[in-house]
Amino acid sequence: xxxxxxxxxxxxxxxxxxxxxxxxxxxxxxxxxxxxxxxxxxxxxxxxxxxxxxxxxxxxxxxxxxxxxxxxxxxxxxxxxxxxxxxxxxxxxxxxxxxxxxxxxxxxxxxxxxxxxxxxxxxxxxxxxxxxxxxxxxxxxxxxxxxxxxxxxxxxxxxxxxxxxxxxxxxxxxxxxxxxxxxx
Numbered sequence: 001x002x003x004x005x006x007x008x009x010x011x012x013x014x015x016x017x018x019x020x021x022x023x024x025x026x027x028x029x030x031x032x033x034x035x036x037x038x039x040x041x042x043x044x045x046x047x048x049x050x051x052x053x054x055x056x057x058x059x060x061x062x063x064x065x066x067x068x069x070x071x072x073x074x075x076x077x078x079x080x081x082x083x084x085x086x087x088x089x090x091x092x093x094x095x096x097x098x099x100x101x102x103x104x105x106x107x108x109x110x111x112x113x114x115x116x117x118x119x120x121x122x123x124x125x126x127x128x129x130x131x132x133x134x135x136x137x138x139x140x141x142x143x144x145x146x147x148x149x150x151x152x153x154x155x156x157x158x159x160x161x162x163x164x165x166x167x168x169x170x171x172x173x174x175x176x177x178x179x180x181x182x183x184x
Contacts, residue, residue, distance in 0.1 A: 036131060036145040037179045043100050045182035046070040046129075048150055050174040052111075063111040066172060068104055068150065070129065075101035075163040077128055077155060099128040099142050101155050101163045125170075126163065127152035132171055144179050 039046075048068040055062055076098030106122040131140040132151035144150055152170040155163040 034146040036140055036143040039100060039129060039142040039144070043072045043102075045072065046102075046144070047180040047182055048144055048172075048176055049178045049180075050150075050172050051177045053174050061113050065109050065174070065177070067107045067109060068152075068172075069107070070102040070104050073101050073103055073126065073157065074161055075126070075155070075157045076161060077101060077153075077163045077165060101126055101128055101157060104152055125152070126155045126157050127170070128155065128163075128165070131176075144176060146176050146179065148175055150176050 046069075048070065050066045052063050052065045055064070078098045103124065104127050105124050108120045108122050110118045110120065112118070129142065129144060130151040130153065131143045131145040132149040133139065139151065140148075150172045154166045154168040154170065156166060157163045
């Protein structure tokens with residue numbers, strides 16, 4: 001009877017040691033994120049490209065990536081509820097005087113098994129831009145970061161220079177691969 005207890009205890013401790021080794025080995029292999037691209041007070045047009053995703057449909061393989069064209073507008077969002085986002089801003093970030101609202105055009109680039117690329121313009125909307133850390137609630141306001149997902153918070157605009165968030169959020173399916181400033 002005592003040998004069975006010792007055997008089970010050793011098995012439990014061995015499993016814990018193995019699991020913790022895998023956990024820490026996986027932690028070390030994660031690449032550090034690049035510095036965030038802070039959206040300036042007077043933003044220029046941006047192009048945000050995501051990493052490629054591979055998927056199958058009707059036994060055909062496709063690769064796709066998303067491209068968000070973001071054109072600045074004169075509208076801004078002031079939100080007092082975003083106190084956590086203001087606290088999350090890192091040193092070197094510009095002072096936030098309201099989040100700039102962009103007119104966003106989403107384009108999907110599909111590459112079929114024959115390597116032919118088809119571009120589909122999916123939707124257009126007004127939104128603020130945030131860096132989103134995947135499944136967690138960690139977020140950076142008015143910023144885009146390579147390696148993180150991008151989140152767009154849709155807005156209503158018109159009438160004045162203040163926008164109003166609709167509560168609807170669009171999060172990219174893949175992390176950001178590249179951010180290009182199109183410099184207007």
